[in-house]
Amino acid sequence: MFHVGGARSALYNWAVARQAGGTFVLRVEDTDTARNKPEWTDGIINALAAIGIHEDDPAFEGPYFQSHNAARHMEAGLRLYDADRAYYCDCTRQQLRERTGSEHLGYDGHCRERALTPDEGRALRFRTPDEGETVVTDLVRGTPAFPNSAIEDFVLARGDGSPVFLIANVVDDLDEGITLVVRGEEHLSNTPKQQLLWEALGAEPPRWAHLPVIVNEKRQKLSKRRDKVALEDYLADGFLPEAMVNYLMLLGWGPGGDREILPYEEMEQLFRLEDVNTSPAFFDVKKLTAFNGEYIRALAPEQFAAACAPWLIAPHAPWAPEEFDTALFEAAAPLAQTRLTVLSEITACVDFLFLTEPVREEGSWNKAMKPGADALLRDARTALTTTIWQADELKAALVTVGERHGLKLGKAQAPIRVALTGRTVGLPLFESMELLGRERVLARLDAAREELATRAQAPS
Template identity: 65%
Template sequence: MTVRVRFAPSPTGMFHVGGARSALQNWIYAKQQGGVFVLRIEDTDAARNKPEWTEGILSALDWIGISRGSYEGPYFQSANAGEHRAAAARLNESGRAYYCDCTREDVQARTGSQYQGYDGYHRDRGLGPGPGHALRFRTPDEGTTVVVDLIRGEPTFENKLIEDFVIARGDGSPVFLLANVVDDMTMGITHVIRAEEHLPNTPKQQLLWEALGAKPPIWAHVPVVVNEKRQKLSKRRDKVALEAYRDEGYLAGAMRNYLMLLGWAPSGDREIVPWSVIEDEFRLDEVNLSSAFFDEKKLRAFNGEYIRALPVAEFIDACQPWLTGTGTIAPPPWQPEEFDADAFAAVAPLAQTRIAVLSEIVPNVDFLFLASPLIDEAAWTKTMKDGSAALLDDAVAAFEALESWDAESLKSTLEAVGAERGLKLGKTQAPVRVAVTGRTVGLPLFESLEVLGRERTLTRMRAARLRLV
């Protein structure tokens, strides 16, 4: 038997990080088993679907390493609508489903509760199809439905506690439960790997598989992804869009690595590991049962490690979208003709050790490419105290006299200026840094001044001095 797994997102918004994790788990499992990964776009909610959302799914999968052409599909659920309706008809004809015209208010009136499920009122009343007549599945009155789950064992559900659920609406259109089952059957899906939030629907889907004369797939329900308050990640409340992390400058390798740790861990006391190790060691039956905490701070730390591990040339290339303003990323504060590739290459090794996401490269190097620095006013107020004007005067004079404009000479010269005033280097260089870069923190100062050059450095220091008059 060839293992066939599927990833079936809906094109109704940005690509959720939880969905990305499910896609990766399915992808790895298929690869381990010599099987097939199928991409199915569940696009039957026409009111909410947009073509750009589908393209967003494909692009996001590309980014995390599931590239187009390496999987089967994408298929579109809407293209299988005829099979969905045919399956509903077969279930009705076989007696496994029946029509019902009860409204929710009707059920509440009979049961006396808005929380009690459907009471089977139309089971044996012989109602035929018609406007407003929903088709309900006839759940067995007795016995149990056992779900074989690679992660959760064999969850067992009493059939009498499963209401006769709707499989086709009053207008004849099949609901998600039936469409999902029919699509999986049509595509020969053997394993369904998805989040545990779908587990309550699984016995219903398994009953549909059996009623349609097919063997159910093997299930694997992975833990739901939650925020720091242990609430399920929400698009409305949490930062969950994979594209947002990509555009902020997270590396695909770091994101892949981190997502796979949500509910699972590689062998040994390690978390940051090569992707080949994850592909080799991941096991569905080793996935934890407890909810997986998506810790953005931890992801950020992961990403910083991945950035620092890049060869410098790859780091320079990775920064280009933020330096040049290409794609969907916000343009930098300088004009294209102001960007100096050689200057950036000179400071790139320094910047690489100081940023956690690639978008942070801009505020670290913008002073190199602007006619004048972007002054952080809070930093200016905090740093430019009494005595700063005289210190800048002395520093300018000392720098003007330098024969060699290099980091070591600049450092020793400014140390001497500070020593005459009884100041340590940290206190001495603070006004110079703000004058030249506009900020109190950033790349190593003297290496930055070396790259910026004598003329531009002195011009900025003089301008700062005049502002202090």
């Protein structure tokens, strides 16, 4: 699944590429065969498309597959070996542990001067300079410096001859003409090693930009084991892609001023990597949900109806297809649009219109059906038998019924709402009654009274 952090990185890359008239390169790093399936690549492409990054756009290039370039990776490693910038090592992890007394210390350089030749089981290691420091020019973080003495002689190719991530990345970047790398800050520790490889291969490193880590409400880094992190999961729950894009762009950056909700096209023009913060970015689901509600309310009626469509059919909808009435939904849609924060809420919002009997929430029933509810439902039924069937007339009738029982409208309508919709909250009651029609309203009031009588006779 596509991590929201990856989505944010992609959007930042996309904005910079399009600003500069450059190219956004999608590379699938598929050298780990256990984590490589074609459908996962399709998932990445589909997720990118959902947030507006389309492979048919002139600014999009790829996907390239790292596994297709393995020969070039190894060729670069051998070139470094021939130039004495790398050497072969036959140390095992057990030997290193015995020499250092720890599993956590880096490589101790034991094979640096042994002049081992290539052979099975021998890893190829980069010869890190003994002195000086490697300075990374980072558009977000300035110029962090890394003492070379703290950088171990890292592996370029394993004992079986397969190249590792570091050299594969550098060679692919070189071959694909990468001039800017925008990624999460967890990769910053790799950057001095990659920069050393760029320089050793005789090329100028790209510009770097390491984005702030995204954290949850406990200020812990978002984790797929603990948090909801997949872009697809949010979209499946009814978050609009436009709202997700808007919110993701603000995880570490802001357009300035008080505005936060604005179209991507405008954010793209305003975005600057130099303005990205270094502080952790809090993924606030409540704020995202509020954003989404704003975007839902801004939809044109036909857009809203189309966006709701997936939640109006199986497996989301609890009604049979033949029970769904398109015209009735279109009449209810404007009432629902002002209340939804995620599109998936539409099912529960309108289900009372299409089900023979409403879904009765036990908590709502117990909350609304207090002593005196039966008498109120009885009088409401009597009043509604002859009331003109328009929302304002229905409201006036129930105001009168409520006053007769010493109740303000808010209290008086609670048992009626639950009788008709099964819930204490939902669409405006009187407009809902108008949509349901007199016959169904009266039948549900009768059914609620029968249920009250049944419960009253049940043994306690």
